[in-house]
Amino acid sequence: MTDPHAQGNALAVLGLLAHTELASFSRLAADAVAAPALDQRLELSRMAAMAMGRLELVDSRVTDLGSGLQAAMGPFAGALVDLDARTAPSTWTERLLNAYVGYGVVDDFCRVVAGPLDPTTRDLVDEVLADDGHAGLVVETLAGAGTRDGTLASRLALWGRRLVGESLGAVQRLLADHPALRDLLVQAQGSGGVPGDAQQRLFSTLTAEHSRRMERLGLTP
Amino acid sequence: MTDPHAQGNALAVLGLLAHTELASFSRLAADAVAAPALDQRLELSRMAAMAMGRLELVDSRVTDLGSGLQAAMGPFAGALVDLDARTAPSTWTERLLNAYVGYGVVDDFCRVVAGPLDPTTRDLVDEVLADDGHAGLVVETLAGAGTRDGTLASRLALWGRRLVGESLGAVQRLLADHPALRDLLVQAQGSGGVPGDAQQRLFSTLTAEHSRRMERLGLTP
Numbered sequence: 001m002t003d004p005h006a007q008g009n010a011l012a013v014l015g016l017l018a019h020t021e022l023a024s025f026s027r028l029a030a031d032a033v034a035a036p037a038l039d040q041r042l043e044l045s046r047m048a049a050m051a052m053g054r055l056e057l058v059d060s061r062v063t064d065l066g067s068g069l070q071a072a073m074g075p076f077a078g079a080l081v082d083l084d085a086r087t088a089p090s091t092w093t094e095r096l097l098n099a100y101v102g103y104g105v106v107d108d109f110c111r112v113v114a115g116p117l118d119p120t121t122r123d124l125v126d127e128v129l130a131d132d133g134h135a136g137l138v139v140e141t142l143a144g145a146g147t148r149d150g151t152l153a154s155r156l157a158l159w160g161r162r163l164v165g166e167s168l169g170a171v172q173r174l175l176a177d178h179p180a181l182r183d184l185l186v187q188a189q190g191s192g193g194v195p196g197d198a199q200q201r202l203f204s205t206l207t208a209e210h211s212r213r214m215e216r217l218g219l220t221p
Numbered sequence: 222m223t224d225p226h227a228q229g230n231a232l233a234v235l236g237l238l239a240h241t242e243l244a245s246f247s248r249l250a251a252d253a254v255a256a257p258a259l260d261q262r263l264e265l266s267r268m269a270a271m272a273m274g275r276l277e278l279v280d281s282r283v284t285d286l287g288s289g290l291q292a293a294m295g296p297f298a299g300a301l302v303d304l305d306a307r308t309a310p311s312t313w314t315e316r317l318l319n320a321y322v323g324y325g326v327v328d329d330f331c332r333v334v335a336g337p338l339d340p341t342t343r344d345l346v347d348e349v350l351a352d353d354g355h356a357g358l359v360v361e362t363l364a365g366a367g368t369r370d371g372t373l374a375s376r377l378a379l380w381g382r383r384l385v386g387e388s389l390g391a392v393q394r395l396l397a398d399h400p401a402l403r404d405l406l407v408q409a410q411g412s413g414g415v416p417g418d419a420q421q422r423l424f425s426t427l428t429a430e431h432s433r434r435m436e437r438l439g440l441t442p
Contacts, residue, residue: 025266029250038291038298045246049273052266070259077259 007065010121012180014065015072016079017110017125018058020103023080025051031099036092043138044099054128061124075178080106083170087163093145093152094159100138101160101213105167108209109174112202116187139217146218157220164210168203175199228286231342233401235286236293237300238331238346239279241324244301246272248323252316264359265320275349282345296399301327304391308384314366314373315380321359322381322434326388329430330395333423337408360438367439378441385431389424396420 028048035041059069080103089095107129114125146153175182189198211221249269256262280290301324310316328350335346367374396403410419432442 022262022266025270026250026254029247029269030254033247033251038294041243042290045243045273045276048250049246049270052270055266069263073259 006118009180009184010065010117011062011067011072012075012178013110013114013117013125013184014058014062014121015074016076016106016174016178016181017128018055018062018069018073019076019079020106020110021051021055021058021128022073023084024048024102025055027084027102028099031095034092034095040138040141047099047138057124057128061121065121076174079174079177080170082173083166086166086169089159093142093156096138096142097156097159097217098163100142100217101163101210103167104213105164105206105210106170106174108206109171109202112188112205113181113184116184143218153219156217157214160210160214160219160221164207167210168206171202171206172199227339230401230405231286231338232283232288232293233296233399234331234335234338234346234405235279235283235342236295237297237327237395237399237402238349239276239283239290239294240297240300241327241331242272242276242279242349243294244305245269245323246276248305249320252320255313255316257313261359261362268320268359278345278349282342286342297395300395300398301391303394304387307387307390310380314363314377317359317363318377318380318438319384321363321438322384322431324388325434326385326427326431327391327395329427330392330423333409333426334402334405337405364439374440377438378435381431381435381440381442385428388431389427392423392427393420 025048028044028051032041032044032048035044062069062072083103083106087098089098110125111129114122117125142156146156175185185198185202189201214221246269249265249272253262253265253269256265283290283293304324304327308319310319331346332350335343338346363377367377396406406419406423410422435442
């Protein structure tokens with residue numbers, strides 16, 4: 001890829017994605033320590049290690065594009081800190097919902113803005129994001145808890161709405177701070193639209209995907 | 222391996238080793254979050270993921286021996302919690318020394334008691350433990366800090382002595398609680414000795430290995 005503009009855009013998406021994986025790693029590792037039983041601690045620790053595996057995939061593509069992982073991640077330092085602070089879980093099931101829904105909205109956003117990138121980078125982004133959510137025990141625990149306990153199910157549904165609201169806020173800040181991401185969003189949705197429209201359509205898409213994840217857990221979106 | 226006694230001993234060492242790797246993972250992941258810079262956060266996160274990789278190696282051997290990871294780890298639950306509580310670092314450099322010296326003493330103990338096991342398990346234990354310590358940045362930071370700052374060097378030397386003291390205490394408790402480990406220790410050091418002697422000789426070996434690690438960092442053992 002010799003177009004420096006396209007390359008800058010690709011590195012922006014990869015930098016954000018790398019940051020998401022590193023943040024997932026740290027969050028899942030902290031969840032693992034809080035786990036009430038060994039099987040959940042093992043599963044969450046393994047999920048954390050898988051996030052690092054995905055980070056290595058991103059790293060190799062960043063290197064192929066002639067940059068370095070730290071340089072690509074730098075502009076996104078702190079991007080998810082605010083989101084984490086606003087979505088700190090207060091119970092174990094909320095924690096599990098964070099682990100499962102995770103940075104799902106941000107991940108979906110990465111997938112959208114990766115659309116107009118070169119095919120190799122786009123495929124890499126899809127591969128990294130497809131690897132998510134092999135969380136059998138987490139899904140079982142949450143789905144089971146929701147079925148058995150109506151009060152818990154409503155509390156988790158409320159927590160899910162909090163998660164999606166804060167995540168959309170984080171995406172809004174990412175778009176405001178990173179012209180490359182705005183540029184890619186407009187490209188992804190076809191030219192001709194005004195930026196405000198593009199963002200509105202994006203938010204509908206991201207909300208719909210989040211609802212599907214909640215429904216898979218048997219929870220009201 | 223058809224001797225149930227030998228198999229129980231092998232599973233004891235593997236269970237302890239698995240626990241050590243899981244605890245290392247959690248500790249390194251927490252260190253990574255506390256890292257002052259992105260490069261250190263990445264390196265510590267990668268070291269954490271490598272601990273999970275080693276845990277998977279242990280898991281596969283446990284499965285080959287006809288047991289399960291959780292069953293093997295169960296008896297050692299909480300074995301390192303007390304050690305962690307007694308060696309909670311209060312500064313970033315102390316944290317790095319914990320990350321480097323880590324469960325070094327416990328690792329060396331695993332190596333000793335693995336000596337009399339079947340060759341496949343013994344080789345696996347050696348392989349898992351040999352993978353440790355590829356911590357370029359950590360070693361550089363610590364060795365550099367010790368060279369530049371005499372006061373820091375003495376503080377770290379003191380911290381190192383604290384770490385080895387508490388680790389030897391943990392090994393003593395492991396021996397007291399697990400007959401299989403006592404049995405293996407006596408086998409490892411040859412028959413004829415009284416158990417008290419075996420432990421004294423073990424402690425000399427473990428202390429000497431710890432001193433070598435400190436010296437590699439340029440710190441007074």
